[in-house]
Amino acid sequence: MAKWIERQRNIIDFTLSSLLRRKRKNIALIFVYIVVVFFLASVLFFTYSIKKEASMILQGSPDMIVQRMVAGRHELIPISHIDKIKGIRGVSSVKERLWGYYYDPIVGANYTLIVSDDSQLSVGKIIIGEGVSRTRLLFEGDAMEFKTYDGAIVDLEIESTLSQKSELVSSDLIVISGGDFRRLFGTPEGYATDLTLKVRNSRELPTIAVKIAELLPDSRQILRDEILRTYDAVFNWRGGIMMVILMGALLAFIIFAWDKASGLSLEERREIGILKAIGWETSDVLLMKFWEGMAVSLSSFLAGVIFAYIHVFFASSMLFEPVLKGWAVLYPHFKTVPFIDASQIIALFFLTVVPYTVATIIPSWRAATVDPDSVMRS
Amino acid sequence: MIELQDIRKVFNTGRPNEFVALHGVSLSIDAAKVTVFKGPSGSGKTTLLSLVGCMARPTSGRIRLFDREITSLPERFLTEIRRKTFGFIFQHFNLIKGVTALENVMVPAYPDGENHASLKERALNLLGLFNLSHKAHSKVEWLSGGEAQRVTIARALVNNPSVVIADEPTAHLDTKLSKEFMEIMRRLNDEGKTVLIASHDPIIHESDIVHRVIEMRDGKIVTSGIAS
């Protein structure tokens, strides 16, 4: 056993001496390799964390949301529909939901205004999300100006701010009373933005949805299941920027492996000839090449993943902020919960280490099997 | 004792550039003696040495090494025998560039997994024998011709072989260094090592440490005489 270890260490010694000969090239290679792994691993960490968190938090979403569609657009729904839906077997409660968007020209931000019947909010008072507070520098006790649908100005007082820890769901929210909502947007009494349902048995949801579709042909039903699957598919590899990132990383790995796979230089072949001549076997040479591949790819993988972890879970993915923020003015400050998908990391390991190492070994096969006396004949 | 029976070596068999390097050579080489193979290039002396040193197999014929038949051994055993029994000094030095002299000396022993500290000590001692201690950590490109030659010799000795084979060792050396080389060979022979040298350098043939000069031409032995 000790002999085996010593043999590996000897060969690693030699491999490292060999790599150090072209110090600059190899350091540059490792640096770029680390950057690619870092980038890819950061994306994996970040997207998985959000997806996992979404799948947990959104369990609290309504069982079903019923919206009215007119000419393909989402329109206000008559509250009278509630009575129709309540009668369906399996439905335990139906509530109206009032929500909408308010564009704030002062900073160019979009807020989501929502009425909560739960929150005993009196007219004239609002509760704002941390992101709103940060963007407008408004705090408890301050007054916030709104322009109504008919051009009037309304002042509403900030009763409190939603907790900073909840920014991922509440950053741009403004909780408002029903009366103020209708004053701002002119939503007539008797109408709501949409309706939410609670059912007794969630397995009956699809059946109930079908019944509602029959009852209200101009409605569409959004099940919680669909909400969850929407977030499962967010940051999907098949979409837009993600595809570009994936392709970029794959291309980088291919280029690294290509440099190795395109065959040995004359000097490398000669060196292998010398090794064979002084007593190394074919297997020794191949082992050397294996370690050569591993030295580069393994160290790059480890460093890249470590930096990625620090980047995503300690530095809140700050390098991704410009991409995620896009043109938005209001961007939530939230902590990424360190949910980690081990299978993703393992897949990344194989993608990083295996092709490169194989690309280092295979082209050397031929040279490694050369006769030891070739170096004497040349 | 090294015995060769009717050795033939053909390169590129069946192809248009087929070349017969050795035409049925039979020979007995005494152990613990210095034997020189003389002849023009293309005479087959290098090929003969490479066959003796287990670097290649003959196309036909048998080789016995210290009463052991080696021609039919599988590659792995052959390599092990070569590593343990023979030390090679090449014409073109064949040192690994970009690597220190010390490491060059240690490399042949790496696959054996010997304890690193003892290997290093032995290598340093060998370099010391040839007055190269101060150059142990220099990259081989920075060595002079004579120093590089001595590193090659030290490397050949790292596994303590019983047979030293040198192929045109003085081809790149001046007279002074060539004579020094032969002195080193004398020392090795005094220790009981068998020395085989292929050379067309008269300094070597006429050296007084040589026990036997074998002349070759066109893949055959012309004279297998004994020198003074």
Place this chain on the structure above:
Amino acid sequence: MLMRKSSLFLIYIILNILFLILLFTHASFEKKKDMQFLREKMEMVSKLQLADLCLFTEASYTRHLSQADLHTPFQDSPTSLEHFPSGSLVGPPRSLRKLNGKMD
């Protein structure tokens, strides 16, 4: 006397692996700690009847991914291209992508 190169390399690798294990251990502790905040968020979602995360506040259909209607992909005109950067990060909600849906 300097250490052997292979020793340095192996130490580097082992340190990295240990550090990685340390980070993953940190992850599991943090997760436990964050559970209460996750519960808090879930309660808020339930209380306010929310259906989406507040990630992309650029436009209505990027803010409420699950609520986007059929009209949204077409914006102002059928040939209108994606305006917002975050639109390239998210696709249309699944419910809109159902094929072979029933007509009635």
